[in-house]
Amino acid sequence: MKIKVAIIGCGSISEFRHAPEYAANAHAEIAAFFDHNPERAERLADMFGGKVAPSIDAIIEDPAIDAVSVCTSNETHEEVTVKALRAGKHVLCEKPIAISVAGARAMMKAEEESDCVLMIGHNQRFSKAHIVARRLVASGEIGKVLTFQTTFGHSGPEHWAFEKSKDSWFFSKDRSVLGAAGDLGIHKLDLIRYLLEDEIADIAAFGGALHKTDSDGEPIAVNDNMVCIVKTEGGVLGTVSLSWTYYGEEDNSTTLYGEKGIVKIFANETYPVQVKRSDGTSRQYEIDGIQTNDSQTDSGVIDAFIDCILKGKKPPVSARDGLVSLKLIQAAMKAAEERRSVRVK
Structure with a gap:
């Protein structure tokens, strides 16, 4: 079984860490990229495969996508993560979990109400x-x-x-x-x-x-x-x-x-x-x-995230860890x- 993943936000953290680590994981497949600058998404799609999505909502509403990496700027973490969890997607969110405690708690609530994994990228x-x-x-x-x-x-x-x-x-x-x-x-x-x-x-x-x-x-x-x-x-x-x-x-x-x-x-x-x-x-x-x-090496974050999804395990870096x-x-x-x-x- 392969977990189909979309990466939202195509800056350096995606190019040097998330995308290559998903590509190297035998149980993951990059299905889509999205960035508000389409050229950045197209660049990563050319490098790692997958399509360029027209919007974040298009990724979240796509039933073929199992999980998303949220690699956007800090102020958007809450909104994107909550939407994805409510749509039944597993989420790996880059740190910080959110820009406010209320935002972090909203993400935790969305996780509790879903059957999905929410992991924070404290590598x-x-x-x-x-x-x-x-x-x-x-x-x-x-x-x-x-x-x-x-x-x-x-x-x-x-x-x-x-x-x-x-x-x-x-x-x-x-x-x-x-x-x-x-x-x-x-x-x-x-x-x-x-x-x-x-x-x-x-x-x-x-x-x-x-x-x-x-x-x-x-x-x-x-x-x-x-x-x-x-x-x-x-x-x-x-x-x-x-x-x-x-x-x-x-x-x-x-x-x-x-x-x-x-x-x-x-x-x-x-x-x-x-x-x-x-x-x-x-x-x-x-x-x-x-x-x-x-010196970019394998962080272990992506492998841990995929393993949690496949085995139904709790994430090693939980939303609570992110909140603390x-x-x-x-x-x-x-x-x-x-x-x-x-x-x-």
């Missing part, structure tokens, strides 16, 4: 290095984690997105809404929840548009940098740094500091996971690296704006 959970690190923490390899630091930064979406423009929708307050916090920080906050199997309880932050400007030379309307200090329910303290202004190279590293040692993730190109114990011993893991904008991550980003932005620590409900 860092699928990295082999992060899977190994989580197991090391759970096994007590470094004892109780006391503190951590994690960062995610690159040169910005105008260098990665399909349209290399200073007027990228990522910089629009109305469309992006959450800026770099929603683009990059949401990944790292989700990752910390995953690695520690703990919830973030308190968050303080500083952020702003430090360097990015629009085509008129004015500062962009959303944050391009943010640094957060967080405390988990289990008492772990940590920093979360995110940036669209790491112009030298991408940084996606995390370090966990425990009672008996340290786990470093993506701090070394040869060994994505390194363990350094307090007794002087160490261990290094030579495993696959993470996807970067310059959204709440954390909103709390960070509130903390930065009000210059205080915010308790996360």
